Amino acid sequence: MNMRLSYGMGFILLVLPCSLLVAFTHYPALKALLNSFWNNGSSIRPSRFVGVKNYQTLLEDDKLMQVLINSFIYAIGTVPLAIALAIGMALLVNSKLPATGLMRLSFFLPTMLPMVAVANIWLFFYAPGIGLASQLLNAVGLPSINFLGSTNTSLASMMVVAVWKEAGLFMIFYLAALQSIPTNLKDAARLEGAGSVRIFFDVVLPLLRPTTIFVAVNALINAFRLVDHIVVMTRGGPNNSSSLLLYYIYEVTFGFRDFAYGATLTVLMVVILGILAAFQFWVLDRKAHYQ
Amino acid sequence: MKTRLKMAIPLVTGAAIALTAPAVQAADLEFYFPVGVNAPAVATIEKLTNAWAAQNPQHTVKAVYAGNYEETTTKALTAAQAGDPPQVAVLLAIDIFTLIEEDVILPISDIATSPEEKAWIGSFYDGFMVDTQFGGKTYSIPFQRSTPVFYYNKDAWRAAGLDPEVTPATWDEMVEMGKKLTVKDDNGNVTQWGTRIPNLGLAGAWLFGGLVKSKGDGLSTDTGTEARFDTEAAKASLDFMLRLAKEEVMAPGGITWGDTPKAFLEGQAASIWTSTGNLAFINENAEFDWGVGFLPGGDGPGAPVGGGNFYIFKDTTEEERAAALDFVKFMSTPENQAVWSMATGYVAPSAAAWETPEMQAYAKRLPQALVALDQMPHAYREFATFQRARVTQFLVDAIEGVITGGADPAAALAEAQDKADDVLGEYR
Numbered sequence: 001m002n003m004r005l006s007y008g009m010g011f012i013l014l015v016l017p018c019s020l021l022v023a024f025t026h027y028p029a030l031k032a033l034l035n036s037f038w039n040n041g042s043s044i045r046p047s048r049f050v051g052v053k054n055y056q057t058l059l060e061d062d063k064l065m066q067v068l069i070n071s072f073i074y075a076i077g078t079v080p081l082a083i084a085l086a087i088g089m090a091l092l093v094n095s096k097l098p099a100t101g102l103m104r105l106s107f108f109l110p111t112m113l114p115m116v117a118v119a120n121i122w123l124f125f126y127a128p129g130i131g132l133a134s135q136l137l138n139a140v141g142l143p144s145i146n147f148l149g150s151t152n153t154s155l156a157s158m159m160v161v162a163v164w165k166e167a168g169l170f171m172i173f174y175l176a177a178l179q180s181i182p183t184n185l186k187d188a189a190r191l192e193g194a195g196s197v198r199i200f201f202d203v204v205l206p207l208l209r210p211t212t213i214f215v216a217v218n219a220l221i222n223a224f225r226l227v228d229h230i231v232v233m234t235r236g237g238p239n240n241s242s243s244l245l246l247y248y249i250y251e252v253t254f255g256f257r258d259f260a261y262g263a264t265l266t267v268l269m270v271v272i273l274g275i276l277a278a279f280q281f282w283v284l285d286r287k288a289h290y291q
Numbered sequence: 292m293k294t295r296l297k298m299a300i301p302l303v304t305g306a307a308i309a310l311t312a313p314a315v316q317a318a319d320l321e322f323y324f325p326v327g328v329n330a331p332a333v334a335t336i337e338k339l340t341n342a343w344a345a346q347n348p349q350h351t352v353k354a355v356y357a358g359n360y361e362e363t364t365t366k367a368l369t370a371a372q373a374g375d376p377p378q379v380a381v382l383l384a385i386d387i388f389t390l391i392e393e394d395v396i397l398p399i400s401d402i403a404t405s406p407e408e409k410a411w412i413g414s415f416y417d418g419f420m421v422d423t424q425f426g427g428k429t430y431s432i433p434f435q436r437s438t439p440v441f442y443y444n445k446d447a448w449r450a451a452g453l454d455p456e457v458t459p460a461t462w463d464e465m466v467e468m469g470k471k472l473t474v475k476d477d478n479g480n481v482t483q484w485g486t487r488i489p490n491l492g493l494a495g496a497w498l499f500g501g502l503v504k505s506k507g508d509g510l511s512t513d514t515g516t517e518a519r520f521d522t523e524a525a526k527a528s529l530d531f532m533l534r535l536a537k538e539e540v541m542a543p544g545g546i547t548w549g550d551t552p553k554a555f556l557e558g559q560a561a562s563i564w565t566s567t568g569n570l571a572f573i574n575e576n577a578e579f580d581w582g583v584g585f586l587p588g589g590d591g592p593g594a595p596v597g598g599g600n601f602y603i604f605k606d607t608t609e610e611e612r613a614a615a616l617d618f619v620k621f622m623s624t625p626e627n628q629a630v631w632s633m634a635t636g637y638v639a640p641s642a643a644a645w646e647t648p649e650m651q652a653y654a655k656r657l658p659q660a661l662v663a664l665d666q667m668p669h670a671y672r673e674f675a676t677f678q679r680a681r682v683t684q685f686l687v688d689a690i691e692g693v694i695t696g697g698a699d700p701a702a703a704l705a706e707a708q709d710k711a712d713d714v715l716g717e718y719r
Contacts, residue, residue: 063688127550128542129559141478149491149545151696238491238545239691239698254365256681257389 029270035263047260054264064265066240067248070155074244075223077159078166082219083212085163086170091200093171094178104175111168119232122161123148126233148234151241158242161229166222170215177211178204217280224273245269318614320352323380325363325599327435327568335634343621350614360599361493361680364389367604371395376604379615384422384600385675387430388515392677397605398428402616411620419640421513422672423600431600432619433640435631437566438596438663438670439498441587442573445580447472447483447561458562458584462531465587469540472561485540487551487560490532490694494548496686497595497673498564501586502528504671505593510686511674516718518674518682520689521708527589529693529700536694545695566597567663570636574657583659585666592669598637629653638663676711677718685710 005013036054041047058064093104110118125132126147134144147157181204189199227247230236236243236251243251249269253262322340326332333356340354357363360383367380368389376395390396403412412429419433445455451471459465469485476482489495500510508524511517519525536543548565555563556576564586573581585592601619603612621627628644631637633653639645645654645664654661676682689707692698 123549127553130550130553130557138476138480141480143480146542146544149547149695151691235492237687237691238695239688241696251684254369255361256678256684257368257393258681 029266032263032266032270035260036267038260040258040260050260054261057261058264058268063240063243064248067243067245070241070243071224071245073155074159074162075220077156078162078223079216079219081159082163082166082170083215085167086174086215087208089167089171090174090178094175107171108168110165111172113165115165115226115228116232118161118165119229122157122164122229123233126157148242149238151239154234154238154242158229158233161233162223162226165229166219170219173211173215174208177208181207213280217277220276220280221273224269245272317349317351318378318608318611320350320379320611320614320618321377322352322354322618323357323363323367323377323382324354325357325360325381327360327566327599331571332635335631339622339627339630340618343618346621347614347617350618352618368393368395371604371606374606376606378607378611379601379603379618381434381599382431382602384419384431384433384436384596384598385673385679387422387425388675388677389679390602391425391430395605396430396602397607397612398430399432399601399603399616399619400429402603402612408616408620411623414643415623415640416642416667418596418667418670422596422675424513425515431602432623434599434601434623435568435635435637436596436598436600436640437568437637438594438666439501439564439566439586440594440659440663440666441562441564441584442555442569443562443582443584444555444558445582447558447579451561455580455582458582459587460585460592462534462587462589466534466538466540469535469562470538473539481539481542483558484542484560486535486562486564487541487546487554488532488535488564489546489548489551490690491545491547492687492691493683495546495690496683497597499525499528499686499690500595500671500674501564501593502531502589503593504595504669505586505588505591507590509671511672511676515676516715518676518686518708518711518715520686520711521704524589525704526700529690529704531589532690532694533700545691567636567638567660568598570657570660571634572636574636574659581659583662585662585669588669592666594666594670595673596667596670597673632660636660638667676715678714682711682714 037049037051038047039050039053089103089107093100093107097103113121128134128144128146128149131144133147137144145153147153185203185207186199189203194202224244224246227244227250230242230244230247231250234242236247245265246269249262249265252258252265324336336354336356340352344350344352355377357366357380363380364382364386367377367382370376371393372395382390400412403409412432415433419436420429423429423431423433441458443458448455451468453468453471459468465486472483472485473481474483488498490498503510503522503524506524506527508519508522510519510525512519532541535541551560551563551565552569552573554560555565555573556578558579570583586594601622603615603619607615622631623641625639625641625643625647626649628639628641629647629650632639632644633649639650644650674683674686685707689698689703692703693700
């Protein structure tokens with residue numbers, strides 16, 4: 001059954017994926033690392049080697065500190081919320097309620113929209129005074145809230161958008177996982193006298209663990225990777241209250257055109273993501289139950 | 292192989308003859324432009340570029356809409372560094388220092404050297420020329436220039452018992468009149484604010500420059516190496532913004548640029564401070580009687596100028612430069628300035644444009660358009676230094692910190708000043 005590939009053939013098959021990986025992942029990462037030891041040059045001032053000076057700047061950067069705290073809150077807030085919502089929606093559309101097809105479609109719809117479109121829709125929701133959120137608040141006699149214009153609410157508003165956008169996609173994974181759980185396990189539990197809550201927590205949830213790990217990794221990566229809505233809605237403001245690490249990298253690199261410091265920040269981001277990925281795969285993976 | 296070479300020789304010689312011929316050479320231009328206002332800008336630009344291409348069939352021009360101002364600058368600089376810049380682009384007037392530092396633009400005064408061309412460069416209003424010049428050279432040509440004005444809802448003025456022909460001239464009058472204009476519902480929630488000054492982001496910093504000007508100071512100087520944040524005028528301007536919120540004339544907290552015309556049209560704000568670039572949009576959509584006045588000022592009138600100019604890029608051939616210059620001249624003829632100004636509301640940057648019959652008729656039809664022109668003598672250049680994006684961000688952070696985060700104005704401005712001095716120190 002097993003056909004052995006010749007080494008030559010194996011090599012040829014590996015060339016394409018490897019060259020793509022090298023060209024678009026490894027080379028840029030390495031280049032960023034190298035650039036981070038040079039200062040920023042312009043056409044009239046060529047850049048020169050400065051050692052770890054960029055990393056010293058990094059340690060003294062107040063704004064970076066705030067951005068990291070924002071990113072941390074953003075990840076801690078959006079990942080569990082998106083997962084919980086996804087499981088809830090998956091249970092709902094997996095149930096025997098009527099119109100589950102319509103529900104599936106409407107829960108999945110936000111995922112299909114491009115993030116920029118989503119951001120523009122929410123921009124309108126949030127608009128103080130004229131937006132839907134304001135009008136709902138006014139209808140019940142509450143003053144409208146300046147969601148995007150206040151340092152207290154801007155980050156939370158961004159998190160709501162991200163959860164709304166992402167939960168639908170994760171729901172699909174959970175739905176697939178739910179449908180692959182053999183009914184005899186649930187039947188057996190029911191015979192033993194377990195209620196539906198007990199069945200959910202002791203039978204269904206453990207079996208969903210591989211999905212949860214997969215979804216958590218993806219959600220966490222997205223928490224760092226997706227900043228389109230920040231660009232459209234707040235540009236990191238007001239006073240950097242909604243700025244995330246990747247947006248800050250974009251701002252420094254292309255806004256301020258400080259490619260050296262941008263590279264330094266990129267190295268930081270790669271390190272953070274590397275640590276997170278290692279933790280998730282090596283620590284959580286061992287606790288997962290695969291069939 | 293040999294036959295191919297033989298065939299190539301006559302082709303090459305033919306091309307060489309064509310190159311030395313004195314006839315006008317064909318050039319393929321790429322033209323980047325941004326859109327920053329609610330107006331049919333893209334269609335108008337395309338109409339104008341097509342007209343130029345029709346007059347110059349030997350050339351082609353590709354107009355590329357490249358996003359907002361920042362995105363367009365980023366794209367043009369990235370393309371220039373990759374060795375393939377657009378030949379011509381409309382970019383922020385205040386990006387001049389960045390473009391010079393990156394060494395990607397050509398001073399237009401270096402290629403426009405004939406007497407007629409010198410007269411052409413001299414034909415624009417001085418107020419729009421200050422930020423085109425550096426080191427004795429003119430680097431750009433004014434095109435989509437704007438300045439903010441005070442738009443107000445005359446119906447709201449009447450409802451508040453105010454004279455609909457009188458706008459507040461001073462900050463005190465703004466507060467006084469604004470208090471009458473703010474309307475609350477039975478629950479005590481505000482349904483109409485007295486005024487609205489965008490204070491977030493770069494647009495907030497732009498308008499802030501006008502407040503500072505009205506207190507007799509400026510945020511930057513002609514050298515590009517000085518930021519003036521920690522001044523009495525800047526402090527007074529921040530205090531005024533805080534006072535507007537405290538006296539319930541303006542919504543507290545951050546106010547975005549983009550929603551401002553909409554808030555005015557929907558009756559959320561009785562008056563707004565926004566660009567003349569929104570004139571056409573408001574004229575088309577307002578369902579009430581509206582007017583335009585000078586921005587209320589601290590010690591006297593004051594406003595920033597803003598907007599974009601034509602730049603010609605350095606990494607281009609002689610033919611492309613000649614064609615690009617011709618294109619820019621075409622776009623800034625009085626007639627075409629008038630077309631552009633009427634379609635968008637941008638202030639036509641030369642007196643000749645305002646004297647065209649079309650523009651005269653337009654001013655009669657929409658007298659609001661003239662207010663910006665009258666306000667021009669009180670306008671000052673927009674904040675511009677080397678490393679502009681970074682240094683402006685210090686100012687933006689200071690304004691936002693005070694308005695939305697309750698920071699102390701004096702401390703916030705002093706901090707911004709320190710950071711700006713750090714960055715600009717090496718350019719002095």
